[in-house]
Amino acid sequence: MANGWLTDTLILLPLGGAIFIAISPLPRLAAGLVALAVSLVEIAFWGGALSAFDYRTGAGAVQLQDTTTWFGDLGISYHVGFTGFAIWLVGLSAVGMTAAIAYAVWVGRQHARAYFASMLLLTTGLVGVFAAQDYLVFYVFWEAMLIPLYVLVGVWGGPGRLRATLMFFIYTMAGSLLMLASIIVLGVSQGSFDMVTAGYSNSDWIFLGFVAAFVVKAPIFPFHGWLPDTYREAPAEISGVLSGLVSKAAAYGFLYIAVLHFPRPTHDFRTPILVLAAIGLIYGSLLAFRAPDIRGVVAYSSLAQMGLITFGLFATNIAGFNGAVLQMVNHGLISLGMFMLAGLVELRAGTGRFDRLGGMAKGRPVLATVLMTLGIIALAVPGSSNFAGEFMILTGVFKSGWGWSVVGAIAIVLAAMYMLRLISAVLHKSRGSAVSDSARDLRLGELAFLAPIVVLLIFFSAWPAAITDHTFGQNGQTPGLVRFR
């Protein structure tokens, strides 16, 4: 098929980079720079894929397809391609992983080759999840994401990392294995594992198996048990990748697999899922408001934001979907940026605890500006891209019942509360005990990976339609979507 090689390249390029870094005897800096170069090239190829994607043709919404038989007797093939909304998430992954790799190059990581190889492998996993058009291939990439994450948290994490990785791993694998059982039941009974030509089902059990994997990974209340430990113990950029990018794989799974391939179970289960999302939204916001450190706030706000995105997805209408996709990109960028800022503040002050921070704005204008800008966008002031996303989500979910919109609106107020608390606790107030004069402002190298994130957010604030008009094609003919218009 036309331009299928772009998809393959996007998947295989980081994998090749990972293998190269793993086996070649590069010094630390060189390994990082090679990884950075590979991920920059990945962004370039993504640009190519975006321009090759034809949003005007409604028909055949999965584009840039490539198919190779993997094992024929069970009807499984390596079938990849992008839907209109997936391509934005691929872009988010490429940009986000590049920023995270740049962060790691900047702060320097031990065992550099293993680290950067894992990061590139993670990129392959992420892109593959968004590209997979075959259930088993989806599962393979889904798990391929987990393996490097396990190592990245477990080797480079903080002192409590062993416990954190164990929790993270057990939670996510329990979900994944239920998904595998569902995939087997679905695929073997249909004789094909293809998502485009087959794979629609009305079975509640199969649906729930998939949902189990997604609610854990996202996470959705009450499946977030792994979240606080993991986000706190992981290296800062890995926490950012987890909450910004990996959780989007779960949101994508909700949208592309759960909602679009299981219309009837989605209809049957949407109220319970919306209730859980609402609880997570309010509960996460409240916890974020009470969290004692920067990472705690960002971690729990992630739980809240994933609840909001789930709102949009299970609104099951175009407005909700578009808002959710926009919000996925927004939250991905914000969360990654926030975690990296948290990491940089921790590097300077030795702690992220609010009771020992404060007054960092004085004499550090760049840090203050970046944190402020990110925070303002995160709390969804009108005119920001987050506002656009949340507005669309609330519009979408309003059609299902005004009560949901009220919950969402309350949560947006709460978001303002916890974000402003974070900003003032770090930047303003009196100078904290951990903040010394030697704590420098953001340096140019640090801006190199933070500025693009801020610029992208400002770009989407100015033109949110860049995403929302380019998600489902003009006729909305993503497979299965027609029903929900």
Added chain:
Amino acid sequence: MTLASSIRTPHVDWFAMSPALVLLGASAACLLIAVLFRPRARRYLSAWVTGGAFVGAFVAAALLYDRSGHPTGVIADEIVRDRLGALAAIVVCGAGLATVGVSWRTRLQTHRAEYYALLAAAAGGMCFLVTATNLITLFLSLEWFSICLYVLCAIDVELEGSLEAGLKYLVVGGFGSAFLLFGSALVYGATGQVGFAQIAQATATLGLKHDAFLVAGLAMILAGLAFKASAAPFHMWTPDVYEGAPTPVTGFMAAATKTTALVLTLRILTTAFPQEKQLWTIALAVIVCVSLAIGNLGALVQRNVKRMLAYSSISHAGFMLMPIAAGNALGGRALLYYLIPYSAMSVASFAVVAARERELGVPVTFDNIAGLGWERPFLGAALWACMLGFAGLPLTGGFVGKFYAFSAVYDHGWVWLVIVGAVATAVSLYYYFGLVRALYMRAPAAVGLAPAGGQPPREAALQTAVFGCLVVTVGSFFAVEPLIRLAKMAASSLSF
């Protein structure tokens, strides 16, 4: 008229037996080497001869696979020449070849030539057993390789626990053989036949489907084979023997013995007892559940790596009996595919343990393996890949194997067994990733060990063997189609 010419001898298809014959020849040569050469020369010569024999047997088995499109009986239907047996022989020879590499620098000082002689003879017995179509051949060849393994387990008399392992294996193995023999006698008593196909025929024509003797005999044969495959509840010997035996031997047993026992289980159940399918599918499902439970729960609490791998091998007996329990063509294919990456992972993981053992001079535990991933990057990565494979995660053939096994069971209509398998897999992650955690995430200093440091021991043979296994483990994930085709053609020599 001489006596010889008065006895009518059957036509013998020597080619059909060539893998076993090559290995037996090497075994004899090694025994000669043991007496004719000086100790230093013995060591290398016998290893080369055995390694060469494994290559030869591998090639012979591959040729045999290629030229045995239609199953034909050999030596008056004592054995059969078919692709199923040839594929199993290929796996056994591959495992044996890797084992020779792992054994190259074994700490065994005396009886090196005898060691290789026994290894080759055991593999020869296995190659013969997988072709058995007759209860007598089955029992004889089972004893043939078992006796070799009893001695191999005990061969390192200096090693603490080696003698114990050998004795334990001998006693419990003898028990298993007795079961098998008694079961065979009962089946013969019920049907009057010893050939597998004839048993099925007699069962059908004489209406013996519910005959108590036949059913009891089937149960005992199953138990005897389950002993060899170390499936629970017939697994008691496994942890002790795996722990006590010299590590390369353990790796060989985990890979080749299991392959042989499982392939033979598949063959005898489908050819001799198709009438009792209702019974043995249920019986195997029970064995599967018990093996998964005991293997996984037992492994959770192990601190010794070899014992953990032993329990993991019990749980894998469960996973690999699953497709047999499914009793369908997909199941046959699944088993034969799964055996390939499984054998590679088994040999490789025990090889890494052997390397660490030689370096430290003490049994390898979760504590003293800490940091191996950073000190010996290649071995660490290989062990990591094996753990991923055992756990059934993607990028290894273990994933596809499990996927096929589950699919076969689902195809049979047992969703519950798929769920049991998924839960067992989830439990197994704890200990497989516990080992990965030890490899990479715990500094040796934290557990009170000096870093090994220094020049890594030169173990080119072992590393080559590990590399080969790694290629199979990872390669079988990508090259599923050709391997499945091999498995499919092999399984088609049975009638489901």
